Amino acid sequence: MSEEKRFDLELTEQLADFDMTALPEEEQVEPTPWQHLAGKLVWGVIFSTITLNFLYLDVILPAIGMIWLVQAFRPLRRENGWLRLCHGLAWVLCAARLCTLAVQGTLLPETETFASLERPVGLVLVAVWLALYFSLWRGLLAIARRGGQEQPSAPGAAMLMVWYGALMALALAGPEQVSGLAFVLILLLYFLILRSLRKTLHFFEENGYTLQPLPSRVSDGRLTALWLAAVALAIVLALTFGTRYPMDWQLRPADEQAGQEEIIENLRTLGLPKELAADLTGEELAALAGAQRVLLGVGDTFTTDDGGKLLCRSAAIQLPGEERWVLLQHFAWVEMPRHRSTEALRITLPYEEDLPSHVPPFYAADEALLARMRLLYDKGGETFTASPALEPMTTASWFGDEYTTRCAAWSLPRQGTAARGYLLYGLYRLDDASIVTVSDYVHQQRAVYPALSARQHSASGFWEWGLDAKFRTMQYQMSFHYDHL
Amino acid sequence: MTDAQLLQQIVGGDEAALRTLMVRYDARIRYIIRPFLPDAREQEECLQDVAMTLWRKAGEYDSSKASFAAWLTVICRNAALNRARRQRAEAPLDETLTVPSAEDEVLRRERQRRLYAAVGQLQGEERQLFFRKYYYGQSTVQIAGEMGLTERGVEGRLYRLRRKLRRLMGGEDG
Incomplete structure (x- = not known):
């Protein structure tokens, strides 16, 4: 035993x-x-x-x-x-x-x-x-x-x-x-x-x-x-x-701006930085033909916790005709952020401001140049583009009432550099009013569980601004005073 | 009717009360005796032993010491163990078996004292495992099923438990 x-x-x-x-x-x-x-x-x-x-x-x-x-x-x-x-x-x-x-x-x-x-x-x-x-x-x-x-x-x-x-x-x-x-x-x-x-x-x-x-x-x-x-x-x-949007990145044709050299030169002469003009499509440049004036907004640089640096700039371009303006709001990652999952841009377009019924509108949309967004990035000497939709988004305010803004949501490419984009739209100024818009660029700085996109974070209410380390809301004000317009 | 009331009636000589109690705890009694007596006929006879013991000892139950279920469990286990011992005694004697000397008995008691002290230091799952295996005679398969373990897991734990007990008892595995 x-x-x-x-x-x-x-x-x-x-x-x-x-x-x-x-x-x-x-x-x-x-x-x-x-x-x-x-x-x-x-x-x-x-x-x-x-x-x-x-x-x-x-x-x-x-x-x-x-x-x-x-x-x-x-x-x-x-x-x-x-x-x-x-x-x-x-x-x-x-x-x-x-x-x-x-x-x-x-x-x-x-x-x-x-x-x-x-x-x-x-x-x-x-x-x-x-x-x-x-x-x-x-x-x-x-x-x-x-x-x-x-x-x-x-x-x-x-x-x-x-x-x-x-x-x-x-x-x-x-x-x-x-x-x-x-x-x-x-x-x-x-x-x-x-x-x-x-x-x-x-x-x-x-x-x-x-x-x-x-x-x-x-x-x-x-x-x-x-x-x-x-x-x-x-x-x-x-x-x-699962925390990235499926993006339809397309190779930017090398000759996209072909034939628009004169317009580019005119815009440059009027003061539009050439890197801003360089990102526009041929069609958009064509719409800017005969531009009379370019006013530049004050630029702003933001840093994020994950090492990113975002440069926001804007320009107002006056076209021939009665108070016809094109607004260009440009943003560029000067230093790419480490975390690349979701981004969002939220804005209220000047002609979509919710005014009291007795107040006449200050602006009207230019149907020939409706608001559009375009994203670009460089990789291996080539440029890729995508056009996220600028969709209406309803948010509850502090006071419980709801208001509607526009929001675009996208994901930055996993690889690539010089990610950038712009928002472009045309409007008619109906009154001697300034053009002021405030936009929120929301960048997701780290993974969140349950998943929450920058868009959802933005919709959750502005009381969270700057308080949540998972997201960075960068508020940029584009402002053109009526004295200068 | 409560268990205590039935016990009182048994003390008073009420056989019906004994039958009621035996029916009420039939499943529990069988659960306790089955590991010691796998044979169904032996189990039935053991049930009779338990009934007899209950009849005789009903007056000895002290609710301040243990619950009725715990007291009954001890009665069942002892009855089953005695019957299993009698079975073994009926088997042919081992020729090599020697009668323990007085010195052996002293040593046995000393080891028993050390074992009780060692068992007192067991906690939680180890304690459950120990008593299920060595006190209630449950098989590895039964322990595994009831404790959510695999058979291999039970064997491994028992092996470690024996080493620990040896160490606590001052054995060679220290």
């Missing part, structure tokens, strides 16, 4: 006379097949539903809760069909959670397609949760029945299902329907229900309702570690590959 086996036998023999009840009650060990499972089940439910919005606990705790639910049902999957269903549904919820966490790390939630899917998918998940609680209830009843309980009951599990259903109905009706007191009552009810569930399980434990848990090939601890690693990987992949 090996030494190991001998010691093994000795331990068993030595404990033969051991009286467990002689120990203090808290030190007594009474194994039941329920102990481990009950803990996993109750804490799995708590963690899966709890939301603590700090230190990423809203991500970590539900992820742990989901896998604990799987672990609670895994050894029970042969007990009865209902618990087998619970096990399957717990895996479905796990997969859904993984997908949700990954999607939250991308810009997909910003898209309209995703927004239209959000509600139906949410409803399906609620149905899966309800099915899980229903199956749990039925599964526990089946165990109690098999154990000989005359009137089998598992009130905790049944109430959990009703509570969850009611909570989801309230959520669909709108969170504003829930007052502070109702919220406290809901929370109180939740803990009472969980206590009841724990009591049911404890009753099963005390009475030793038989279970034959199945050993697994992967331990609970390892499964939790693997699951958390999968969650972390999904989030990292999402943040790496």
